[in-house]
Amino acid sequence: MTIDLISDTVTKPTKGMLDAMMQAKVGDDVFQMDPTVNQLQEKAAKMFGMEAALFFPSGTMANQTAIKLHTQPGDLVIADKYAHIYNYESGGVAFNSGVTCKLIDGERGMFTASQIEEFAAVKPQIYLPFTKLICVENTTNKGGGACWDFSELEKIQKVAQKNNLVYHLDGARLFNALVAKKENPKQYGQLFDTISICLSKGLGAPIGSLLLGSKANIVKALRLRKLLGGGMRQVGFLAAAGIYALENNIERLAEDHRKAKEIATVLETCSYITKIEPVETNILIFYVNEKIGADNFINKMKEKNILLTPMGEGKIRIVTHLNYTNQMHEILLKELKNYQK
Template identity: 50%
Template sequence: MKQGKIKNNIIDLRSDTLTTPTEEMVLFMNKAPLGDDVYKEDPTVALLEKKVAEMFGMEAALFCVSGTMSNQLAIKAHTSPGDEVICDRSSHIYLYEGGGIAVNALCSVKLIDGDSGRIAPHQVKESINNPSDVHQPISRLVSLENTTNRGGGAFYDFEDIRKIKKVCEENGLILHLDGARLFNAISETPQSPKDYGEVFDSISICLSKGLGSPIGSVIIGKRSFIDKTRRFRKLMGGGWRQAGSLAAAGIYALDHHIPLLKEDHRRAKQIGEILKKSGYAEEVMPISTNIIMITPRNCNAIDFVAKMKDKNILCTAFGDRLVRFVTYLQITDSDIEEFKRRMVGCSS
């Protein structure tokens, strides 16, 4: 049952991590059989991992507490200390995972100035170090983000991904996907999860953003790779016991909530139009999925967020000049109408 997100007169558009389980999801979670997942004895966790692996046509999967953990496990498992990771300058693995690449994998990073968080095949090729030059780290891993968070929810043209894969194959590099919002991209393109599984060596997908689970991400890849990440997950304190209830939420989300993502995208475009007409935005970035990025007019991001808070609208500052709004499962058409009323004075 979908209900509006206005709570205590507040419209909260800070992030799609704010989703909460629907009543139907809670009922499904409560019925889940449980076991000890560290011993690989939780049947619901095993079912989720099998389901996701088969969905992407890959050998195995591992249920993790967060997308940050699953990304960091992938990077650590794919690399050796001193290697280099190639990614966009605005990518989540670089900006928003606590320096984990350096701390967990002991790797350096080659940053690319991409287009709305998307890097091009020729940029990847130009970023690969000469493996014979002892002064440079070994280029080992390329990480893409789809959709892009700081890039405003933009998604890749799949042919560009194929070209990047070819560059990786020709140079012995591994290709990882931070697919925290991958299903948002899939909802807007002809590709299927299996298409992604054929191209990437590993994929991280998040269940707790647009799909509406309370917690959890899944990492997918070859069985030997997943066995390695399972060991590292334990090393990082990420082994969990009776996690089946949370896994059940993920199963329910995958079965029922993927078609709803396009509604989030529709509402995001409506918010973008409202912001354009409001006079508050100097620029609204192109809206592809559920993220709206704007440059405020005549103020910095922090001041703009404060102005919105005065209207009981919550959003997020991204540096000095960018502000993010995000739609998600609990944001309804009535919420959008109320947002419009507060921004431009139109009656609902």
């Protein structure tokens, strides 16, 4: 048995999801004639109280489309130093949109409205980039699954509106935040100009993300998706998995959060652990002592068929998910308690 805790992207479709996929009615989505894709897009838009949505093969493409949608080459995007759009999207902000990032020194991937006011308020000058877009990520990946305080997001929206800036949410794991904080999707739909959500992480679909926004923005995004190579044909088979995920796999995210917190509780009793970052959702980041070392620890656990992720700077990441069973959980807790270098 392999216990794969590298990411929540490693999940496999359940029987119910596979059945839904195989029964999907499909058409050519490039011509917007796939009924299941259209159903998914309408369902997601309604869920968030937004006008429209567009299905993408990946969250990265959804985010990159949003950035290109809202900016021109030479513009500036405000984001946290931990932001996924900056750290984990292959330099796409520069390659695809020709923009630069002002990285904010936030806390676990989250900044405050006061931290960005001076950058948001910069008046156009010939020797400075024009600030056009504020991006936030909820939950924060590199920040260990941290959830933003909604009141702070509201304050940031006011900064955006005051300075005529666009506001985008990288919501790859937004549903984890919604469950953990007992929030409603419509709260976010009212706050942001565009939102990307991922179906292939905690929600368990094999592929797919959605970009939500106004009808006008989604019409523009349709062409940008094609430009980036994201036009797909009979993709309703995948969209059916997304519909199933939205209808069946949201509330169960609480189970992943519970398991992550239980792992943290065990690690707190282990003498080789030097630090555990706060656990709010399904991501746990911890550090082992220098004598053991992160790479050595990961390799030793791999020998026991337990797969973990190095995050750099001595960080080790565990991500709980749909396919991480109770049996796997008990094995992991036992191995962590009994670990010897």
